[in-house]
Amino acid sequence: MASTNNFMLGFCLMILFVNAASIDYGEALTKSLLYFEAQRSGKLPHNQRVQWRGDSALQDGKDDGIDLTGGYYDAGDNVKFGFPMAFTTTLLAWSAIEFESQLNSKTELKNTLNAIKWGTDYFIKAHKESHILYGEIGEGTSDHKCWERPEDMTTPRSVYKIDEQHPGADLAGETAAALTAAAVAFKKSDSSYSNHLLTHAKELFDFAIKFPGVYSNSIPEARIFYGSSGYEDELLWAAAWLYKATKEQTYLDYINEKSTSCGGTRLNLSWDDKYIGAQVLIAKDLLENKFAGNESTSLNEYKKYAEEFICNCIQKGNNNIKTTNGGLLWWGYWNNLQFVTTTTFVITAYADTLSATKNSLQCSSGNVEPSELISFVKFQVDYILGENPQKMSYMVGFGTHYPQKVHHRGASIVSIKKDKKTVGCQEGFDQWFKRNAPNPNDLVGAIVGGPDNSDQYNDSRDNFKQGEAATANSAALVGVLARLAS
């Protein structure tokens, strides 16, 4: 018996060892930040590391006589959608705030701040006047009719904005959240930039409060791609960030007002729904006693709902989130991993605060220690990085088996550095999109939409629901990978 037990013990330890050794979170972290360089629009800097990309969209904004170059292409196309770009930037900044020391010890803090700044520099340009914010450059519909590298794009670069007559409190609110979170992230390394970001953020929040409205009604072009279901969540999220950054009473009042909804128990955290982000941010501050004497019932409601969501994710709540047979959290077929990455981020951040304040989580099926939350996160991240039934990494360029035909214009066409000859709109489809071969450029660090609910993945260039990556998929993972790598 004893020898069998020893054998089993040795065997289990070996499995643990193999698992631990096989996933290099530090490498995944480095790669996830490279992905943001591949998505850059505008004039690339001298320290650009992703060399298959070149300058692009250098005339953006010219239609309206302003410079709107820079920022990020959102996914596999060449449109700059402000709404998800702002959410991406907020998540990157939250990663930098929450896991600053871990990013620093992996020498990736500077790259993270650079990734944030590529977004915030653009938002500053887009925030032309206190009540004017550009929210989209390019047209989804005409862009999607072409398959072109960003470097030789021929599609219209129309500009779309919100203003007092065409409001968008969700777009202005999310951009305010992004600029505020970035202001916190930059406070130590560049206080004047941080102050500048905060000034823009406060103006945008004020604009959002005074001129409520759904941005995708004011910019109908964005509706079929990133239509917003409401602005209350972005206003709350922005107020929570502004309170964290400034400790000013006015933002606390906003969070506390009876008319402000806590959101209840949400289903997911995504570019459209920020309630969980705000709930977790407030819950963490409550645990850390940051409200000194201002702990109202409504603040405790945020905490309650944040915790209910987390319990549902770890399968210990009253309304658990579905999982695949392989154990991956499952929301839906189209870009499921975007929800998984944001969820792992909030659980990790909350677990660390629980741990630091010597608390545990009370779920309906019992008490959960912070270490159990981290194990859960690790399982989800390991699944994404290759510990899954397909043995496939859903991070491009990570491991030996990963998606080869990512739905991405730039990555699927020969690099402009290798062949300067323009690839036309239809030529791109005929010569590159339909080509039955791996992409010529690896979109290193990108997180694709991911597998279906039976853990299957079809690596096909036209399978955009599974095989397209988006900047919002990777942003939250930056912080989680830094935490797991340390």
Ligand SMILES: *[C@@H]1O[C@H](CO)[C@@H](O)[C@H](O)[C@H]1NC(C)=O
């Ligand atoms: C995410 O949550 C929103 C509610 O805010 C819901 O409308 C949407 O269907 C959910 N999406 C998925 C994929 O679960």
Ligand SMILES: *[C@@H]1O[C@H](CO)[C@@H](O)[C@H](O)[C@H]1NC(C)=O
């Ligand atoms: C409440 O918050 C305000 C503003 O953040 C702060 O000045 C005050 O000390 C806090 N405590 C009480 C009891 O009001």
Ligand SMILES: *[C@@H]1O[C@H](CO)[C@@H](O)[C@H](O)[C@H]1NC(C)=O
């Ligand atoms: C994969 O996708 C391609 C293109 O969409 C399709 O032709 C093929 O049948 C799919 N394969 C499977 C196994 O679903």
